[in-house]
């Protein structure tokens with residue numbers, strides 16, 4: 001955990017260097033209070049810290065997961081494209097709040113295919129976006145024994161492939177989330193599973209989070225924390241469960257002092 005906070009700090013450092021260079025050629029004055037600390041929109045940055053495995057060879061019927069990880073500020077979103085078609089929901093953070101310094105986060109995304117069919121053979125692109133910056137990385141999924149193995153809708157139903165029950169899997173979450181003390185944060189926890197899993201968030205003390213003035217589990221599963229405090233620091237666990245089993249992830253929340261942000 002400490003290592004990943006360090007990694008984030010190093011990345012922030014890189015962003016700060018770029019910021020200084022930008023300032024050399026651009027002395028624009030902004031009414032954005034965050035600008036006093038050097039933040040402007042073109043300071044957005046994102047990088048793919050772990051790209052998906054570039055080539056995956058699997059058989060018809062296999063369970064496949066493609067994994068992709070990105071770091072950035074503001075906290076990145078990750079979408080998956082199959083060929084040119086976006087296949088994930090638009091996972092967007094609430095970026096309406098522009099009059100503050102953006103947080104930064106390391107986020108993970110899993111693309112889950114429960115039952116591989118010949119039509120799934122394609123290029124899959126992981127697209128990470130932070131504000132106006134975008135990075136992509138592509139994986140090729142090959143189906144090794146696909147001849148004559150395609151199934152139409154009727155066949156998928158009668159073979160009980162469509163509508164089958166599956167273990168829950170968390171598909172989008174932040175491993176680390178850093179933001180300035182006093183801001184509101186939204187920690188994502190997207191998931192799949194059939195029957196639809198139940199979701200809970202557990203705080204750093206091991207207590208199941210009940211909604212109150214500051215902590216709210218939103219309908220899509222995200223945890224919103226209003227006006228974060230230094231004492232909110234720690235690992236928050238999102239756990240999803242259905243009749244077949246469970247899955248969980250942990251997000252380390254790091255509330256920063258404003259001056260930490262400018263010194264790092």
Ligand SMILES: *[C@@H]1O[C@H](CO)[C@@H](O)[C@H](O)[C@H]1NC(C)=O
Pocket residue numbers: 079090091092
């Ligand atoms: C996701 O949604 C946001 C806000 O609705 C939009 O600005 C952005 O372009 C969308 N991204 C993609 C990849 O569709």
Ligand SMILES: *[C@@H]1O[C@H](CO)[C@@H](O)[C@H](O)[C@H]1NC(C)=O
Pocket residue numbers: 152153154155
């Ligand atoms: C699906 O495939 C089966 C077996 O090949 C065929 O009998 C059936 O007519 C097909 N159904 C549709 C809707 O195409």
